[in-house]
Amino acid sequence: MAEAHTVLGEQVRMPVEIRHADASSALFLVDAGAARELLAETGLEPLTVLPGRAVLSLAFVRYVDGDLGPYHEFAFSLMARQPGRRDSTGAYIHWLPVNQSFTCEAGQSIWGFPKLMADIDITPVRGGHRCEVRVDGQLVIALRIADGIPMPGGAGGASIDAYTSRNGLLRRTPWVMNPGKVRGRPGGTRVELGNHPISEQLRSLGLPKAALFSSRIGSLHMTFDDATTVLQTREGK
Secondary structure, eight states: OOSEEEETTEEEESSEEEEEEEEEEEEEEEEHHHHHHHTTTTTOEEOEEETTEEEEEEEEEEEEEETTOSEEEEEEEEEEEOTTOGGGOEEEEEEEEESOHHHHHHIIIIIOOOEEEOEEEEEEETTEEEEEEEETTEEEEEEEEEOOEEOOTTTTOOOOOEEEEETTEEEEEOEEEEEEEEEEEESOEEEEEOSSHHHHHHHHHTOSOOOSEEEEEEEEEEEEOOOEEEEEOGGGO
16 A cells, blocks of 8 residues: 655645544435446446335535545445445545535545535534535535434444445445534435536435435544455446
8 A cells, every 4th residue: 555645746645644623424315227327337336225115315424624634525325235245335425526626636536436526515503514515606515414412422433334336446444433422313304406517416216305314423533544446446447
């Protein structure tokens, strides 16, 4: 594994550390057939928890102090795995807009994350937080997530590897998350979709709809290691 990467003339050393962030996220049960179509070129298959139902995660994060600088991020991911491998479950990151150029370049070049520049407005609202994402001035999604009720220590601490598919390669990135000040509740979301192509993909999955569960992490520390190549995807053959 590489010890450092050069990004826009600066050295980024592994593992990358996020010393403080806060995040809101929600899990949705969505159409497995539509999820399979989105994953078709990646070499992955959706994780199905009920017949015909896959798991979608939507999250927004405010990075305050970390090796990639301060920025806002929105994540659209699907729980997925490699066919025939039970130990391969991870989060396939399908769309990952950010609002700062350095982290955008680092995410693309180091891990193959599907980062792109967008306007991401994260604001506190009564009982929760709201995130609005616009690309070239066009609304993609507005997501409001309730803060929920305090959860026991250690809740929300599961760390799961991230899959990315870029330039014909499927990569897997180890990701360790240490959350604090965790709150959660069933449901607790309000979704508004625009007319962007990503909005239409979310509609194909069955959104807008109620979330299965939502959560708020008030204090989040994370580390990301180097990505490893899992396989050459269909798009690269």
